[in-house]
Amino acid sequence: METRIQDDDGNDHDAVLLGELAAAMRESGHLTERVRAASAVWTWRGIDEELELASLSYDSLIDAGATVRSAADIRTVLFTGDTAEVQVERDGDQLVGQVIPPAPGRLTAEGAGGLRAESAIDDVGCFSVAVPVGEPFRLRVEAAPVRLMTDWVRM
Incomplete structure (x- = not known):
């Protein structure tokens, strides 16, 4: 799968990796839960630095x-x-x-x-x-x- 992103000037930029990542995330439901858990852990990483x-x-x-x-x-x-x-x-x-x-x-x-x-x-x-x-x-x-x-x- 190939994704193309167009900027304000009308120039196309390859975003193949971004498209493949998005497709993988959609296809893998269990990965979404793991990503959510990792995100929660990452959010708490600096709690002592407030x-x-x-x-x-x-x-x-x-x-x-x-x-x-x-x-x-x-x-x-x-x-x-x-x-x-x-x-x-x-x-x-x-x-x-x-x-x-x-x-x-x-x-x-x-x-x-x-x-x-x-x-x-x-x-x-x-x-x-x-x-x-x-x-x-x-x-x-x-x-x-x-x-x-x-x-x-x-x-």
């Missing part, structure tokens, strides 16, 4: 209570996990912060609207990353041995 969840443990906006705040006040939030903390402040459209314990790595800001922005974390754990003002976001930190994801927050 990211730690760091919860919001401090928000200067809440700590201020009912006091009147000025535009000059800086809001600080702290996320705490089992192995690390992430302190964040907003500076215009940038978030600046530090991962404790400090270690170099990568930080990814994920916005609720689909934004993904990345930043390097330096040797002392500091970072700066752009996120839209007012949009909920969460942070993903990968700075060995720390691997965590923060709660969603809006600043």
Whole structure:
């Protein structure tokens, strides 16, 4: 059996192997169950590698209570996990912060609207990353041995 795949430009590309594999899968019902079982095992392979969840443990906006705040006040939030903390402040459209314990790595800001922005974390754990003002976001930190994801927050 030979299968031909045509791309958007109208070019034909041989996909003989793909066609033979599909035919073999259709003809062999017991193989399908084995493939499903193997897929389930593969899915669980990294269960111990999941990211730690760091919860919001401090928000200067809440700590201020009912006091009147000025535009000059800086809001600080702290996320705490089992192995690390992430302190964040907003500076215009940038978030600046530090991962404790400090270690170099990568930080990814994920916005609720689909934004993904990345930043390097330096040797002392500091970072700066752009996120839209007012949009909920969460942070993903990968700075060995720390691997965590923060709660969603809006600043």
